[in-house]
Amino acid sequence: MRVSVIIPTHNEALSIERVLADLPSDLTTEVIVVDSNSSDGTPEIAAKMGARVVQEPRRGYGRACLTGLAAANSPDVVVFLDGDYSDRPSELPLLLAPIIGGPADGPVEGRADIVLGSRLQGRRSAGALPWHQVFGNRLAAGLIRLLYGVEISDLGPFRAGRAEVLRALALEETTYGWAVEMILKGALAGYRVVEVPVSYYPRIGKSKISGTLKGTVGAGWFILSLIVRYYFRQ
Numbered sequence: 722m723r724v725s726v727i728i729p730t731h732n733e734a735l736s737i738e739r740v741l742a743d744l745p746s747d748l749t750t751e752v753i754v755v756d757s758n759s760s761d762g763t764p765e766i767a768a769k770m771g772a773r774v775v776q777e778p779r780r781g782y783g784r785a786c787l788t789g790l791a792a793a794n795s796p797d798v799v800v801f802l803d804g805d806y807s808d809r810p811s812e813l814p815l816l817l818a819p820i821i822g823g824p825a826d827g828p829v830e831g832r833a834d835i836v837l838g839s840r841l842q843g844r845r846s847a848g849a850l851p852w853h854q855v856f857g858n859r860l861a862a863g864l865i866r867l868l869y870g871v872e873i874s875d876l877g878p879f880r881a882g883r884a885e886v887l888r889a890l891a892l893e894e895t896t897y898g899w900a901v902e903m904i905l906k907g908a909l910a911g912y913r914v915v916e917v918p919v920s921y922y923p924r925i926g927k928s929k930i931s932g933t934l935k936g937t938v939g940a941g942w943f944i945l946s947l948i949v950r951y952y953f954r955q
């Protein structure tokens with residue numbers, strides 16, 4: 722089974738080496754770091770660590786994930802992971818297990834098409850998620866449970882999906898909405914979206930999204946409006 726890991730980065734030189742070092746290399750076929758104009762040496766460190774670096778000068782978290790997905794070399798499973806070392810890359814097997822299934826299953830014949838790592842179900846160290854992120858993610862997950870019937874508790878960034886499913890969803894959000902678009906479109910298309918608890922720690926370095934006012938308001942607005950929009954579009 723071919724597993725491609727995609728890590729979007731913008732100035733993560735303080736953490737990217739640890740993220741790459743902690744990824745279980747026996748489980749990954751390729752690691753793609755999609756970098757947007759880092760000025761701190763992030764792509765150089767990533768390349769030195771053996772990752773494939775793809776430059777994406779257009780900013781946007783979703784854009785970087787889409788570029789990584791398009792660049793992946795015929796994967797069966799695609800994993801998304803942040804470059805800030807707030808997730809634990811060593812927990813990759815937790816995300817792959819529901820997709821791969823047990824030994825009786827063939828390759829990529831598990832019980833899930835998309836697996837989300839939940840920080841709110843898992844072990845989360847003090848201060849890893851500020852209160853507004855706990856509140857916002859609980860609210861968004863609650864709405865998704867209510868309107869779409871998907872049993873999730875969080876919208877975490879550490880996630881995995883079957884490559885053919887991710888491609889079929891034709892994701893198009895280039896900024897904050899990308900992560901929720903995957904869940905909504907996946908649920909509406911009848912794919913199996915499941916959640917596993919993952920641990921979460923305070924990031925290394927400075928936040929580009931939720932730690933900023935623009936990011937918090939932008940992400941909140943995009944996520945809630947997409948949840949409502951896709952519900953009425955179905």
Ligand SMILES: Nc1nc2c(ncn2[C@@H]2O[C@H](COP(=O)(O)OP(=O)(O)O)[C@@H](O)[C@H]2O)c(=O)[nH]1
Nearest residue numbers: 729730731757780781785803804928929930931
């Ligand atoms: N390529 C790329 N990566 C980005 C961009 N914005 C954020 N990232 C990366 O996306 C990941 C999530 O961003 P982060 O700052 O941790 O957001 P937070 O978890 O909400 O605080 C990190 O690895 C960032 O370096 C961008 O515009 N382009």
Ligand SMILES: [Mg+2]
Nearest residue numbers: 803805807924
């Ligand atoms: Mg982060």
